[in-house]
Amino acid sequence: MKTWLNVPSDSDFSIYNLPFGIFDTGDGQPRAGMAIGDHIVDLVAAAEHGLFGKKRFYKKLFAQPVLNEFIALGKPTTNRIRRRVQTWLCLPDTPEHASQILADRRSARMHLPVRIGDYTDFYSSIEHATNVGKMFRPDNPLLPNWRWIPVGYHGRSSSIVVDGTPIRRPHGQILPPGQDTPVFSASRRMDFELEMAFIVGKETALGETIPVEKAEEYIFGLVLFNDWSARDIQRWEYVPLGPFLGKNFGSSISPWIVTLEALKPFRVKGPKQNPAPLDYLRTTGSRNYDIELEVGLSPQNSNETVICHSNMRYLYWSMAQQLAHHTVNGCNIKVGDMMASGTISGPTKDSFGSMLELSWSGQQPIQLQDGSTRTFIQDGDTITMRGWAQKGDVRVGFGQVGGTVLG
Amino acid sequence: MKTWLNVPSDSDFSIYNLPFGIFDTGDGQPRAGMAIGDHIVDLVAAAEHGLFGKKRFYKKLFAQPVLNEFIALGKPTTNRIRRRVQTWLCLPDTPEHASQILADRRSARMHLPVRIGDYTDFYSSIEHATNVGKMFRPDNPLLPNWRWIPVGYHGRSSSIVVDGTPIRRPHGQILPPGQDTPVFSASRRMDFELEMAFIVGKETALGETIPVEKAEEYIFGLVLFNDWSARDIQRWEYVPLGPFLGKNFGSSISPWIVTLEALKPFRVKGPKQNPAPLDYLRTTGSRNYDIELEVGLSPQNSNETVICHSNMRYLYWSMAQQLAHHTVNGCNIKVGDMMASGTISGPTKDSFGSMLELSWSGQQPIQLQDGSTRTFIQDGDTITMRGWAQKGDVRVGFGQVGGTVLG
Numbered sequence: 001m002k003t004w005l006n007v008p009s010d011s012d013f014s015i016y017n018l019p020f021g022i023f024d025t026g027d028g029q030p031r032a033g034m035a036i037g038d039h040i041v042d043l044v045a046a047a048e049h050g051l052f053g054k055k056r057f058y059k060k061l062f063a064q065p066v067l068n069e070f071i072a073l074g075k076p077t078t079n080r081i082r083r084r085v086q087t088w089l090c091l092p093d094t095p096e097h098a099s100q101i102l103a104d105r106r107s108a109r110m111h112l113p114v115r116i117g118d119y120t121d122f123y124s125s126i127e128h129a130t131n132v133g134k135m136f137r138p139d140n141p142l143l144p145n146w147r148w149i150p151v152g153y154h155g156r157s158s159s160i161v162v163d164g165t166p167i168r169r170p171h172g173q174i175l176p177p178g179q180d181t182p183v184f185s186a187s188r189r190m191d192f193e194l195e196m197a198f199i200v201g202k203e204t205a206l207g208e209t210i211p212v213e214k215a216e217e218y219i220f221g222l223v224l225f226n227d228w229s230a231r232d233i234q235r236w237e238y239v240p241l242g243p244f245l246g247k248n249f250g251s252s253i254s255p256w257i258v259t260l261e262a263l264k265p266f267r268v269k270g271p272k273q274n275p276a277p278l279d280y281l282r283t284t285g286s287r288n289y290d291i292e293l294e295v296g297l298s299p300q301n302s303n304e305t306v307i308c309h310s311n312m313r314y315l316y317w318s319m320a321q322q323l324a325h326h327t328v329n330g331c332n333i334k335v336g337d338m339m340a341s342g343t344i345s346g347p348t349k350d351s352f353g354s355m356l357e358l359s360w361s362g363q364q365p366i367q368l369q370d371g372s373t374r375t376f377i378q379d380g381d382t383i384t385m386r387g388w389a390q391k392g393d394v395r396v397g398f399g400q401v402g403g404t405v406l407g
Numbered sequence: 408m409k410t411w412l413n414v415p416s417d418s419d420f421s422i423y424n425l426p427f428g429i430f431d432t433g434d435g436q437p438r439a440g441m442a443i444g445d446h447i448v449d450l451v452a453a454a455e456h457g458l459f460g461k462k463r464f465y466k467k468l469f470a471q472p473v474l475n476e477f478i479a480l481g482k483p484t485t486n487r488i489r490r491r492v493q494t495w496l497c498l499p500d501t502p503e504h505a506s507q508i509l510a511d512r513r514s515a516r517m518h519l520p521v522r523i524g525d526y527t528d529f530y531s532s533i534e535h536a537t538n539v540g541k542m543f544r545p546d547n548p549l550l551p552n553w554r555w556i557p558v559g560y561h562g563r564s565s566s567i568v569v570d571g572t573p574i575r576r577p578h579g580q581i582l583p584p585g586q587d588t589p590v591f592s593a594s595r596r597m598d599f600e601l602e603m604a605f606i607v608g609k610e611t612a613l614g615e616t617i618p619v620e621k622a623e624e625y626i627f628g629l630v631l632f633n634d635w636s637a638r639d640i641q642r643w644e645y646v647p648l649g650p651f652l653g654k655n656f657g658s659s660i661s662p663w664i665v666t667l668e669a670l671k672p673f674r675v676k677g678p679k680q681n682p683a684p685l686d687y688l689r690t691t692g693s694r695n696y697d698i699e700l701e702v703g704l705s706p707q708n709s710n711e712t713v714i715c716h717s718n719m720r721y722l723y724w725s726m727a728q729q730l731a732h733h734t735v736n737g738c739n740i741k742v743g744d745m746m747a748s749g750t751i752s753g754p755t756k757d758s759f760g761s762m763l764e765l766s767w768s769g770q771q772p773i774q775l776q777d778g779s780t781r782t783f784i785q786d787g788d789t790i791t792m793r794g795w796a797q798k799g800d801v802r803v804g805f806g807q808v809g810g811t812v813l814g
Binding site: 117118123133136137143144145148149151152153154155156157158159161168170171172173175180181182184206207209230233236237238239240241242243244245248249250275278279280325326328329330331332333334337 | 736
């Protein structure tokens with residue numbers, strides 16, 4: 001495929017990608033767009049120029065500040081819109097009105113792409129679960145249920161923010177080592193978690209279940225996800241009902257939703273599952289995705305050091321299995337719900353997806369390029385996550401999710 | 408106060424109450440109303456007849472299928488509307504248009520009163536936490552953090568339903584006693600949890616905290632809450648990240664939101680807290696509420712047996728403390744968020760708020776009036792919760808939340 005637009009060859013937003021997002025150009029009018037190279041296809045303008053037919057309908061749809069209604073139309077429609085824009089971008093010559101339909105991506109402001117209903121966080125990397133288990137429960141690292149259940153829990157959707165939003169270091173209760181009375185303090189163990197999240201594209205009714213083989217029909221697309229964590233708050237609060245204030249002060253996502261269709265060429269088999277899962281979780285074929293991931297840490301006024309290289313393919317439990325499990329009891333899902341993978345760690349030390357693991361609970365400081373070291377995140381540090389899939393010339397990427405920690 | 412309407416003296420919906428809800432009268436037009444005796448004040452009709460001024464504004468506001476926008480106007484407005492209706496109901500004579508403004512409550516269909524954003528479930532009864540702890544962790548019933556933290560976790564908002572909605576018994580993974588391989592099965596330990604929930608009336612920004620002394624300004628009102636639970640699914644899945652599929656197949660609420668203002672006469676001191684909470688949780692005055700609670704179980708085609716009498720005043724942690732804790736890390740809240748108390752058990756066996764506690768994990772069957780017994784809920788059983796506060800002639804009640812378990 002070849003477009004008349006000038007798209008840098010290393011762009012995440014190639015003609016094969018065309019992810020959806022919500023942007024504005026400083027006019028305070030958030031609207032739907034699709035990223036292509038350094039540009040955005042303004043879908044309101046595209047509708048206005050008749051690209052999709054039914055002008056009024058599509059103009060109104062894309063002029064909304066979230067994509068929920070568009071996504072709810074279902075894959076036949078959302079895929080048709082994506083293919084239509086692809087065709088338009090591949091016309092033999094620059095089409096009339098191109099300049100009215102394209103916006104400058106570099107100067108646009110991005111918003112949360114959907115109104116998130118419920119947010120669920122899974123725990124699907126066996127390397128991460130084992131690493132954390134070794135630190136929190138040395139005698140019992142991987143709990144007996146882990147290889148049977150795609151373990152997950154409910155998180156807070158109100159505090160999910162988009163790339164670039166600063167995150168304030170949380171205060172809370174912390175139990176100092178060796179003491180039995182907690183103190184109130186700013187977190188001293190501020191961390192990131194490298195995750196991917198999918199956005200639900202099709203709703204179910206209460207009582208309905210989703211068969212694992214059909215689960216991907218319910219997934220619209222993916223974003224990068226940083227599940228900011230305050231390890232000391234988490235450690236004191238998490239028994240017996242799970243993480244709460246150690247997590248819900250903020251989570252960050254990348255602004256462009258990469259569709260499952262764009263990621264199709266990058267499907268791979270996941271790790272062998274042993275024991276074999278129960279029937280309702282049993283899948284065939286390639287259900288994982290080969291998506292390279294990296295995390296950079298930039299101290300205030302200093303250059304970035306990439307501190308983690310990982311890959312989404314490492315996940316033990318696939319998104320299809322997560323969704324089949326989530327609904328096997330009849331729990332209903334809604335368009336715009338977000339489900340994150342849990343920290344994606346790989347087998348090697350440089351692939352661990354959190355500071356907790358990289359510094360092994362603070363015992364092994366990480367060396368940065370400017371000569372400084374880190375065990376956990378310091379005030380002023382910026383964490384930036386990137387993700388991309390590539391096969392020959394075909395590159396489909398996520399851009400980035402970044403956030404600076406403020407004291 | 409005396410109204411020209413005939414309100415039964417034992418009605419939960421006295422002239423002192425006037426709770427808000429969303430109803431329809433079979434016309435498929437859900438709209439806002441206030442309960443009074445066996446009637447509903449139709450707020451759209453009341454606005455139409457000029458009761459509140461600004462006719463168009465209030466008609467449009469109350470014609471919505473949820474109360475979020477109304478609640479977001481803030482207590483000065485919502486209290487003014489409530490007082491205005493109270494005054495109208497206490498006019499010396501039946502006012503003109505009364506019959507157009509009143510609807511029959513007994514034949515109305517009730518809806519969820521708000522669009523729920525995030526839902527949080529606390530664990531604030533020391534009797535419940537101790538009882539459950541004894542069964543799940545005999546060596547360690549009340550965990551060390553419990554007396555320091557109003558422990559809570561995030562739940563699923565999509566599956567919260569209104570009074571009268573049947574609940575399907577969930578399937579899921581269960582670990583049979585003495586085995587190490589789970590099976591897939593319908594839950595064999597289906598339970599209720601007697602809770603109260605409050606609805607957030609005022610939003611905060613990410614990073615903002617709510618001082619405990621001001622927390623009640625952020626609470627619009629309360630409903631009864633049944634946190635249906637599948638104990639066997641919960642037990643296998645809950646470590647280390649907390650309950651998930653054992654809870655998220657459904658929760659039920661009563662349809663009428665009783666305002667904090669209506670509950671003011673029933674404020675009481677809570678249990679003494681020992682050790683003294685950290686500063687951000689320290690309160691003075693009466694922060695608990697004296698609300699009688701009961702749970703009835705009706706087998707299919709048989710009469711109800713009341714199996715639990717409890718009271719909201721037993722809660723160790725108050726709503727103000729829950730909300731101060733929830734936001735102390737900067738977590739933001741939104742209008743319509745729902746926060747439940749956790750099971751409200753009292754000190755005596757007949758006040759335990761779940762079958763798990765009443766039957767002591769199935770070891771002590773409960774005797775019903777029809778001669779049958781129960782350890783957990785059977786298919787066809789209906790669970791009904793009721794709540795009311797009373798002082799002399801002043802009664803302020805919640806009506807009920809009921810649900811039948813289907814196989």
